[in-house]
Amino acid sequence: MASYLSTTGEEQQAMLEKLGLTSRDALFADIPVAVRLDRELALPEALSEMELITLMRELAQKNTDLDSCTCFLGAGAYDHFIPSVVGSLTSRQEFYTAYTPYQPEISQGTLQAIFEFQSMICELTGMEIANASMYDGATALAEAVAMAVSQTGRNEVLIANTVSPEHRQVVQTYAHFKNVRVREIGFQNGTIDLNELEALCGAQTAAVIVQSPNFFGVIEELSRVADLAHQQKALFIASVDPISMAILRSPGELGADIVVGDGQCLGNPISFGGPGLGFMATTKALMRKLPGRVVGQTTDHDGKRAFVLTLQTREQHIRRDKATSNICSNQALNALAATIYLTLLGKAGLKEVATLCLRKAHYLHDRLIATGKFTPAFTAPFFKEFAVIGTTAPEGLNKDLLGDGIIGGYELKKAYPEFEYGWLLAVTEKRTRQEIDQLVEKVVKHCD
Numbered sequence: 001m002a003s004y005l006s007t008t009g010e011e012q013q014a015m016l017e018k019l020g021l022t023s024r025d026a027l028f029a030d031i032p033v034a035v036r037l038d039r040e041l042a043l044p045e046a047l048s049e050m051e052l053i054t055l056m057r058e059l060a061q062k063n064t065d066l067d068s069c070t071c072f073l074g075a076g077a078y079d080h081f082i083p084s085v086v087g088s089l090t091s092r093q094e095f096y097t098a099y100t101p102y103q104p105e106i107s108q109g110t111l112q113a114i115f116e117f118q119s120m121i122c123e124l125t126g127m128e129i130a131n132a133s134m135y136d137g138a139t140a141l142a143e144a145v146a147m148a149v150s151q152t153g154r155n156e157v158l159i160a161n162t163v164s165p166e167h168r169q170v171v172q173t174y175a176h177f178k179n180v181r182v183r184e185i186g187f188q189n190g191t192i193d194l195n196e197l198e199a200l201c202g203a204q205t206a207a208v209i210v211q212s213p214n215f216f217g218v219i220e221e222l223s224r225v226a227d228l229a230h231q232q233k234a235l236f237i238a239s240v241d242p243i244s245m246a247i248l249r250s251p252g253e254l255g256a257d258i259v260v261g262d263g264q265c266l267g268n269p270i271s272f273g274g275p276g277l278g279f280m281a282t283t284k285a286l287m288r289k290l291p292g293r294v295v296g297q298t299t300d301h302d303g304k305r306a307f308v309l310t311l312q313t314r315e316q317h318i319r320r321d322k323a324t325s326n327i328c329s330n331q332a333l334n335a336l337a338a339t340i341y342l343t344l345l346g347k348a349g350l351k352e353v354a355t356l357c358l359r360k361a362h363y364l365h366d367r368l369i370a371t372g373k374f375t376p377a378f379t380a381p382f383f384k385e386f387a388v389i390g391t392t393a394p395e396g397l398n399k400d401l402l403g404d405g406i407i408g409g410y411e412l413k414k415a416y417p418e419f420e421y422g423w424l425l426a427v428t429e430k431r432t433r434q435e436i437d438q439l440v441e442k443v444v445k446h447c448d
Contacts, residue, residue, distance in 0.1 A: 066270065068405065070435045072364075074385045074426025075215070075410040076137070076164055076262065077270045080243070080353070081430050086267045086340045095336055101295075104308045111307035114295040114332060117339040124245040125259040126252025127281035132293040133335040134327065136276025137262025138167045141209065141239055142174040143291045143325060144258045144280060148207035148235040149180055151289055156181045156204040160192040162214035163239060165415035171209070180206075190218040190378030190387070192225065201232045207258075211239040212251075215415075216424065217361070217385025218378055219248065226255025242266055242279070244383045246347070246354040258282045267341025268334050277334035287311070291325035356429035357384035360436065364427050367440045373447040377412075377422055385426040387412060387419070391447060394423045400446050406439055 007015075012024070021027060028036065047055065071079040090096065094109060101107030101114075114132045121130040134140040145157050157175070159168060161184045168184070175182045183200060186193045192210055201208060208229040212220035222238055229236040237258045238251040243265050251259045263277035264270070282290060288311070296310030345353065361384045368374045368388055377387035390397070398408035412422030427436070 064402065064407070066407075069402070069407050070405060070431070070439070071407040072409055072425045072427065072431070072439060073407045074217075075424060076166065077273065078265045078384075078426060078428055079270065079430055080265050080428050082267050082269060083341070083344050085344060086337050089340050090333055090337050095333065098332070101309065104306070108307055110332060111295050111309070113336045113339055114293075115297055115307050116343075117335045118295060120339060120342045121242075121279045121281050124242050124250065125240065125256075125279075125281045126250025127256070127259050128252075128284045129287050129290070129294065130279065130281035131290045132295055133263070133331050134260075134278030134280055134292065135331060136264075136274070136278045137239065137260065138164070138170040138276075138278070139327070140260040140262075140278030140280045141167050141237070142170045143327060144237045144260050145171055145180065145207060145209070146174060146178065146325060147258060147282075147286065147289045147291070148237060149178065151286060152206040152233070152235065154204050154206035154234070155179060156183065157207045157209060158183050158185055158197065158200055158205055158234075159209040160185050160187065160211065160214065160220070162187050162190065162192060162216060162218070162220070163209060163211040164215045167211070167239065190214070190216045190380045190382075191220050194221070194224060194228065197225065198228050201228055201234060203232065205229070205232055205234040207235040207237050209237045209239070213241055213244055213383040213385065216378060216387045217382040217426070218380045219244075219383060222251055222254040222256065230255065241383065243350065243354050243357065246350040247358065248383075252281075257286065263334065263338045266338035268337050275331060275334055277331050277338060279335075279338075291327040353429045354383075357427060360384075360429070360431055361386060361425075361427040363433075364425065364431075364436045364439070367436065368443065371440065371444050371447075373444060374423075377419065384428060385424060387422055387424045389419065390421045390423055393421060397423070397443065397446050401439070401442055404442055406442065408439075 016022065016024070066079050098107070098110045101110045104111060117133065118130040122128065134143065148157065149155060157180060159171060159182060172182055185197050185200065191214070197208065208225060210220050210222065210225050212222055214220055226236045235257040236255060237260065238256040240251055240259060240261045242261055242263060259281045261279055263279050268277055280290065290311070293309055294311040296308055298306050298308055300306040342350065361382065365386045365388070369376060374388040374390050377389050394409065394411045398411070401408040409423045409425035412419035412424050416422065
């Protein structure tokens with residue numbers, strides 16, 4: 001058992017003697033006196049364990065969290081309900097402490113969990129193969145761009161301006177060092193401008209990228225985008241909300257070549273922005289271009305079901321300098337949480353969650369419009385998130401709401417300056433009618 005006790009003076013003296021030294025100062029003889037700290041560290045007096053726990057609790061209570069506030073903020077991270085069994089299972093030591101499953105004979109549990117995750121992502125997205133998860137939705141999208149460029153040999157990608165601003169920034173960063181040109185396509189009524197897309201999509205376009213539901217929460221016309229991309233032999237990359245897939249047609253059905261997204265909403269807490277969980281799925285034709293790993297199912301010497309790392313073709317430790325991605329880690333613990341979440345809910349449960357999000361979001365939308373204080377930013381259909389235009393700046397509104405224990409929406413002008421009074425709100429299955437009505441009541445008072 002490891003010891004949590006510090007070394008005694010006698011032990012420290014024995015260590016110094018072993019090194020042939022007479023004092024601790026002798027350990028630092030090679031460090032010039034001028035750069036040494038000549039005083040004691042400016043630290044408070046030591047606390048007992050009980051005192052330290054009390055202090056940390058007091059400090060933690062100064063934070064605003066989702067247990068003490070009602071949240072209507074989305075913009076990429078969503079306050080969905082997480083069944084307690086998810087945390088109970090992911091904290092088991094065989095999962096929590098597991099390392100990379102390079103030795104399949106002793107990693108069957110981890111490999112099976114990843115295999116089940118891949119299978120569920122394929123079912124949700126309508127694609128043929130998925131990898132063993134990614135860092136987050138942003139890097140998954142950037143890796144999909146690298147994949148498309150490698151597959152087509154072209155050096156230009158078209159990305160809708162309705163894709164998450166943060167995801168677009170990550171794509172730009174990746175593209176800069178790969179000499180890939182990224183061109184943004186504007187929007188009409190909250191969805192990608194198809195006329196502009198058709199005009200710009202050409203012989204050098206490696207991929208067209210669309211998010212649906214997009215950053216505004218609006219559902220895009222994926223099949224039309226797929227047709228325009230494929231007419232120019234470009235790949236179509238779709239970034240999706242996995243929960244929405246329970247009630248919407250899958251991107252695979254609508255012509256997507258690569259599907260990515262963020263799985264935070266699948267049993268993973270917001271947790272100050274991380275760690276995240278990215279997923280990626282594609283067709284068999286692009287299987288060997290997938291970054292990271294693919295866990296496969298096989299049989300062992302006795303004919304029993306077994307799991308192995310089937311493909312790692314793009315990783316640098318396999319292909320060295322010929323690798324087209326350096327993604328190795330796959331956020332397996334977060335993927336496990338998503339797998340447990342999806343298993344618990346099943347098809348019917350996930351559909352119920354998606355339906356509740358849809359109905360509650362529309363209820364709040366209609367109530368806000370009915371106050372006369374807001375107008376719809378767009379009239380296109382939306383899922384669990386929507387944008388409205390108010391009569392006052394949302395900064396003050398959010399500040400007032402926070403004082404009442406409500407986390408308000410995202411200020412659209414941060415990413416879209418043209419929407420000075422734009423407010424983006426998200427409604428998940430956790431929000432009750434009482435909480436929604438209370439938000440509307442507080443908003444009306446503020447606007448008056």
